[in-house]
Amino acid sequence: GAGVSQSPSNKVTEKGKDVELRCDPISGHTALYWYRQSLGQGLEFLIYFQGNSAPDKSGLPSDRFSAERTGGSVSTLTIQRTQQEDSAVYLCASSLETSGGGNEQFFGPGTRLTVL
Amino acid sequence: AQRVTQPEKLLSVFKGAPVELKCNYSYSGSPELFWYVQYSRQRLQLLLRHISRESIKGFTADLNKGETSFHLKKPFAQEEDSAMYYCALSEWMDSSYKLIFGSGTRLLVRP
Numbered sequence: 213g214a215g216v217s218q219s220p221s222n223k224v225t226e227k228g229k230d231v232e233l234r235c236d237p238i239s240g241h242t243a244l245y246w247y248r249q250s251l252g253q254g255l256e257f258l259i260y261f262q263g264n265s266a267p268d269k270s271g272l273p274s275d276r277f278s279a280e281r282t283g284g285s286v287s288t289l290t291i292q293r294t295q296q297e298d299s300a301v302y303l304c305a306s307s308l309e310t311s312g313g314g315n316e317q318f319f320g321p322g323t324r325l326t327v328l
Numbered sequence: 329a330q331r332v333t334q335p336e337k338l339l340s341v342f343k344g345a346p347v348e349l350k351c352n353y354s355y356s357g358s359p360e361l362f363w364y365v366q367y368s369r370q371r372l373q374l375l376l377r378h379i380s381r382e383s384i385k386g387f388t389a390d391l392n393k394g395e396t397s398f399h400l401k402k403p404f405a406q407e408e409d410s411a412m413y414y415c416a417l418s419e420w421m422d423s424s425y426k427l428i429f430g431s432g433t434r435l436l437v438r439p
Contacts, residue, residue, distance in 0.1 A: 268424030
């Protein structure tokens with residue numbers, strides 16, 4: 213079956229503009245995650261959804277970042293007033309329900325964001 | 329704070345040589361550890377997890393709680409093992425779940 217998909221694959225934007233990144237998880241996966249991978253860095257956790265709710269938003273770097281998930285499926289990550297330091301690869305992952313933790317996370321191909 | 333450290337950014341070995349990618353962690357509870365791999369132009373994927381105690385593609389990793397380590401090993405490296413490897417620790421707290429990743433080690437296996 214289809215894996216996690218993300219769009220767009222690449223996004224170039226000007227500083228100060230808003231961007232929206234989309235993630236389509238694997239069908240039936242109730243848990244969804246966003247991570248950020250900056251050059252030379254590991255993956256940084258941003259936010260976790262269980263269904264449509266996000267119990268932990270502490271990983272979002274600033275209030276310019278927001279995310280939502282509707283219908284327990286598609287998620288969008290929105291970055292307002294982008295800054296150059298937002299340039300990174302944004303990865304989405306999904307997994308089966310994580311009550312108790314430990315289910316394998318399946319990753320999407322990522323969206324490469326470049327802020328000029 | 330929970331943390332995963334991969335001290336080597338790059339590890340270069342010759343084909344057939346043994347490989348050990350180091351991973352150390354700090355965690356206050358009972359850790360659950362993973363190794364993820366990203367081959368060139370492919371997406372990040374799970375290689376193995378410590379609770380499974382299995383060998384995948386000839387790789388093994390043993391959790392050493394005394395040394396807080398989860399090093400990834402393979403006795404004879406192959407060229408197709410060249411990739412980026414990430415060690416990760418899962419954290420489940422206050423109804424939230426996430427993976428905490430190390431900064432990654434690039435493995436280059438030379439012919």
